[in-house]
């Protein structure tokens with residue numbers, strides 16, 4: 001008997017949600033409001049350039065006004081902060097992002113703190129993080145939010161579920177924990193100092209892995225019939241894109257799993273554009 005694995009197909013979900021989002025943008029435009037997203041990019045980091053290009057493509061596809069502000073690496077901290085201040089006060093921009101990393105001569109914390117929490121579509125400012133943990137987020141970090149949107153699409157109810165998150169980064173692990181806690185899951189966050197990792201992960205109903213280590217999670221880390229969310233974007237020994245979970249090893253053992261690529265990745269930009277549209281809806285409704 002061939003058992004086919006139940007995939008959580010972020011790519012499909014993203015395409016399906018695009019339809020609704022395009023309609024929401026049309027409704028806004030009829031009210032005279034065009035959602036506006038800006039990205040500040042400093043320097044010519046090739047990975048950052050790809051991320052920005054993907055955001056631009058997706059935003060424009062949905063009818064969102066996209067502005068790229070591209071500075072040379074020689075930009076001063078003062079110039080960057082001044083641009084952030086300008087965007088904070090620009091009524092046509094609903095949300096913006098400073099694409100990280102920034103060059104070493106610029107204080108990243110200062111840059112993040114300068115972003116108005118009302119327009120912080122990355123959800124990285126200390127005020128945004130505080131609101132998220134209080135349970136009243138204005139904005140949510142896109143990867144974490146995208147994971148939740150995908151689980152909602154597949155009607156996965158997190159209430160009372162035992163969730164284990166491997167990785168405690170500010171951009172993925174921690175905000176995913178906060179959002180899932182807000183959905184009444186029982187959440188455990190693990191990291192590189194965690195003792196007996198396997199013992200903890202193998203009790204998870206929902207296992208979220210965001211560590212940046214190719215195929216690290218094998219079958220013996222995963223509870224039978226668990227739901228596995230693989231955030232990792234790594235390269236295997238042959239240079240092929242893969243996740244933090246050894247997909248082939250665990251796939252017959254789980255109830256649902258995200259593929260890499262085509263799982264969490266496409267949902268990240270979906271969550272970002274959804275958030276920009278939501279902020280624009282707030283603007284339209286005064």
Ligand code: NAP
Nearest residue numbers: 167168169172191192193210211212231232233264265268
């Ligand atoms: P990060 O900032 O490097 O954090 C990695 C986390 O994993 C840290 O908390 C670290 O623990 C923990 N860790 C590392 N090795 C571990 C191990 N062997 N056992 C347990 N914990 C371990 O990474 P990140 O930015 O969260 O990204 C993680 C992965 O997700 C990367 O592959 C990245 O490319 C991918 N990613 C994908 C998307 C997407 O849209 N699909 C978005 C963001 C990131 P310590 O804190 O103790 O060091």
